[in-house]
Amino acid sequence: MTSTREWADQIRGGNVRALARAATAIENRQARADELLKELFPHSGKAAIIGITGAPGAGKSTLVDQLAALFRRENKQIGIIAVDPTSPYTGGAVLGDRIRMQSHHADSGVFIRSMATRGWLGGVARATSDLALLLDAAGCDAVLIETVGVGQDEVEIARLADVTVVVLVPNMGDDVQAIKAGIMEIADVFVINKSDQPGADRLEREIKAMQSLSTRKDGWTPPIVWTVASENRGIDKVLEAIRSYQGRRGADRAVENWNLRLRDMLRERLLDGFDGGQFEDAARRVAARESDPYSVVEDWLRTGPAESRLQAGLPAPQIDHLGIAVRSLEHALTFYTQQLGFQISLRETVGAEKVNVAMLPAGGPRIELLEASAPDSVIAKFIEKRGEGLHHVAIKVANLTEAEARLRASGARLLSEPQIGAGGHQYVFVHPASAGGVLFELIQE
Ligand SMILES: Nc1nc2c(ncn2[C@@H]2O[C@H](COP(=O)(O)OP(=O)(O)O)[C@@H](O)[C@H]2O)c(=O)[nH]1
Numbered sequence: 024m025t026s027t028r029e030w031a032d033q034i035r036g037g038n039v040r041a042l043a044r045a046a047t048a049i050e051n052r053q054a055r056a057d058e059l060l061k062e063l064f065p066h067s068g069k070a071a072i073i074g075i076t077g078a079p080g081a082g083k084s085t086l087v088d089q090l091a092a093l094f095r096r097e098n099k100q101i102g103i104i105a106v107d108p109t110s111p112y113t114g115g116a117v118l119g120d121r122i123r124m125q126s127h128h129a130d131s132g133v134f135i136r137s138m139a140t141r142g143w144l145g146g147v148a149r150a151t152s153d154l155a156l157l158l159d160a161a162g163c164d165a166v167l168i169e170t171v172g173v174g175q176d177e178v179e180i181a182r183l184a185d186v187t188v189v190v191l192v193p194n195m196g197d198d199v200q201a202i203k204a205g206i207m208e209i210a211d212v213f214v215i216n217k218s219d220q221p222g223a224d225r226l227e228r229e230i231k232a233m234q235s236l237s238t239r240k241d242g243w244t245p246p247i248v249w250t251v252a253s254e255n256r257g258i259d260k261v262l263e264a265i266r267s268y269q270g271r272r273g274a275d276r277a278v279e280n281w282n283l284r285l286r287d288m289l290r291e292r293l294l295d296g297f298d299g300g301q302f303e304d305a306a307r308r309v310a311a312r313e314s315d316p317y318s319v320v321e322d323w324l325r326t327g328p329a330e331s332r333l334q335a336g337l338p339a340p341q342i343d344h345l346g347i348a349v350r351s352l353e354h355a356l357t358f359y360t361q362q363l364g365f366q367i368s369l370r371e372t373v374g375a376e377k378v379n380v381a382m383l384p385a386g387g388p389r390i391e392l393l394e395a396s397a398p399d400s401v402i403a404k405f406i407e408k409r410g411e412g413l414h415h416v417a418i419k420v421a422n423l424t425e426a427e428a429r430l431r432a433s434g435a436r437l438l439s440e441p442q443i444g445a446g447g448h449q450y451v452f453v454h455p456a457s458a459g460g461v462l463f464e465l466i467q468e
């Protein structure tokens with residue numbers, strides 16, 4: 024398995040498979056996705072995040088396609104996120120399999136990822152923003168996000184975008200009323216697409232009428248651009264409008280966005296891992312006055328969702344071995360083999376750590392006797408300081424990345440990044456200060 028750092032490097036190098044794997048990890052909310060995003064975050068912030076929203080059939084996908092082509096002519100690298108499973112995109116490297124390739128001339132300068140709009144753990148907005156960060160760090164100059172409608176998700180996505188383009192079409196009838204309410208606040212640019220059809224001028228008058236009723240805090244009046252996306256008309260004007268807004272958009276908006284997003288992330292993190300059953304049980308206890316809600320919440324804040332994770336069927340950790348530091352392996356082995364009846368399954372010298380090791384199976388777990396093979400070995404230092412005795416406890420966990428993330432989240436001190444051992448297993452050491460005075464080794468096979 025590659026380390027998080029290597030994975031991030033591959034992504035930054037434009038490796039499509041590494042990118043696709045990352046997108047999937049983000050979708051599935053794997054703990055390693057967060058580790059990866061931490062690694063990538065310092066390399067993000069360069070891409071223009073552009074939201075394109077509007078009713079189904081308004082021509083958003085067509086417009087996004089044309090905008091991408093325009094960027095490509097400037098040799099820019101583009102990411103497209105379609106929060107709309109029906110979007111047919113052409114060309115580009117499709118990350119994942121939700122969008123079928125429509126064209127045979129795949130363009131390596133365009134990455135496309137579609138997202139199902141349902142079933143998101145943690146919400147569409149969170150996943151979209153993580154995907155945008157991923158594409159940004161992968162070197163995209165612009166990330167175009169296509170979303171449908173004007174639900175809560177769109178408002179949240181608009182918040183993460185640098186510029187939000189709202190696509191309207193003439194003769195929407197009652198739709199325009201429904202759309203007006205939510206969309207006026209989020210639009211930085213209005214596009215009247217299908218302006219080849221009658222009614223475009225009336226729609227423009229309606230938008231202008233609404234604009235005259237209220238002015239924006241930042242003083243910006245969203246420009247109204249006419250397009251015929253299917254005939255590639257007016258697209259350059261859209262890009263111009265996007266850029267004119269970007270040029271004046273202050274750093275304040277980013278601060279404002281992060282202010283809100285940090286709250287979302289904290290809220291989500293606090294709820295992470297809790298399942299409905301846990302709330303149900305607690306609610307029953309509280310309703311029956313068996314517990315009070317204040318203590319329940321305090322308890323949850325203290326213990327986190329650990330219990331519910333175990334209930335969710337994650338195998339409990341097991342002792343793999345106990346590491347015992349001894350002055351003399353020969354001397355100790357006499358006791359362990361002749362007096363206690365242990366067998367020796369393995370003897371070896373680990374050069375890198377300057378130890379001679381003897382492994383003694385003890386049922387499932389093993390006893391690992393450790394003798395210093397040089398005066399500057401960690402075992403020699405340990406014995407000098409604390410005497411012979413228990414050096415470490417090694418436990419097997421089902422998912423080291425997840426265990427590590429959980430430990431870090433709770434502020435535990437780890438002695439290094441996870442390492443890969445001789446047998447191909449991964450391991451990490453937890454400092455005794457975070458583990459009741461015992462050095463813990465976590466192992467995943
Ligand atoms: N007449 C006309 N049709 C368009 C225009 N733009 C897109 N279309 C067509 O409208 C349909 C829906 O377009 P699509 O981009 O998939 O819309 P989306 O659902 O908003 O992504 C397609 O058949 C397009 O070819 C336009 O400016 N004029």
Ligand SMILES: [Mg+2]
Nearest residue numbers: 083084107110
């Ligand atoms: Mg579409």
